[in-house]
Amino acid sequence: MIVTTLKPLLAKNRSWALQRRQRNPDYFKKFLHQQKPHSLWIGCSDSRVPAEVLTGSHPGELFVHRNIANMVLEEDDNLLSVLQYALFFLGVTRIVLSGHYGCGGVEAALNLPGSGLEDQDSALARRIKRLRDDIQSGLATETSPEARLDRLVEANVRAQFARLVTSEPVRQIWQSGQPLEVFGCVYDLRSGHLKELISQSAQEPCL
Template sequence: MTALIPLLARNRSWALKQSQSDPGYFEQTAQPQQPHTLWIGCSDSRVPAEVLTGAHPGELFVHRNIANMVLDADDNFQSVLQYALEYLKVSNIVLCGHYGCGGVQAAVALPDMPLAEQDNALSRRIHQLRSALHPHIDDFHTGTGEEPERQNQLVEANVLTQFSHLIATAPVQQAWENGVSLHVYGCVYDLHSGHLKELVQQSAVEAVS
């Protein structure tokens, strides 16, 4: 309970301030959700979607995992994607990575880590990430730039790789085939500046052209 006590105290303080500044706040947020965007991000504690976008409750439907990965065999991810598109009718999907991603760094270092010899969920996930980034990891090792710059390039390569997986998923393809106005974006977040940078986007029009 030691760690929970301050969290509960801050929760009560936050709820009180919200009620005082906007008496109808919780009545409004208790209504059925109608988010405009599905946010697919990294689980990193420094990259909270609502905070860095200034979004209010009800705007973002959020899925986060290690290194913002998109996997066909990940029922958790696939169910979130299907629910967002078919039931919540979101019109945007943002896939967001971030510089300094520990998952991407682990994919590079995996052969020298004890994790490489383990048989567990984390090991399988990092092996899958390393496999997806294999050609880019080769470029990382042979590149001539400074290591931080090469790490940033690898993070961006991961966003582009996961983006390509995302737009090929059945729910996204089905939405576009049905004429849904769905816009998909790939972004990267800079921990040092707090800025989001768009790397790629695709819409229904581009998908069927």
């Protein structure tokens, strides 16, 4: 028996599928046997920032990984397996790492001292504590609360970007000479606009 609360989602799904078939009878057949996305999107799990919606993408265009505060951690097998699959099996040539203003994960990291998470040893608490370490240098910024959170969101994107471009899968692709562009972006909930903060298209030489 289908739970009642699922019915609205199923109804919207049927309506969406019908609209797509009416516009193009072969819409679903196109991606039935393969996928060839041009980009990997690494974003936040926040329900207000769905990658396909805010980029106007169609099925088959984006390979997506989302987690709290769009973090890139070397011990995160989930993210690393997505990254490896996207690069070596799907052949994506672009990675977009996107944070967003108003990020609840960054705000939780900012307010960690004295919060309920501070003394916990849970998956969420460990991630937020790691996130606080990543944005530590920006915590002392003297500005308005909203502007401060915005700067910390950007600091988090830059911290995760630095970890992403030195990850083993990305370094292997660049060392092989294959084209790959990596972008660090932030999405503005207030305007709906996505903006670029940082980018890299080749491995930087060791000093």
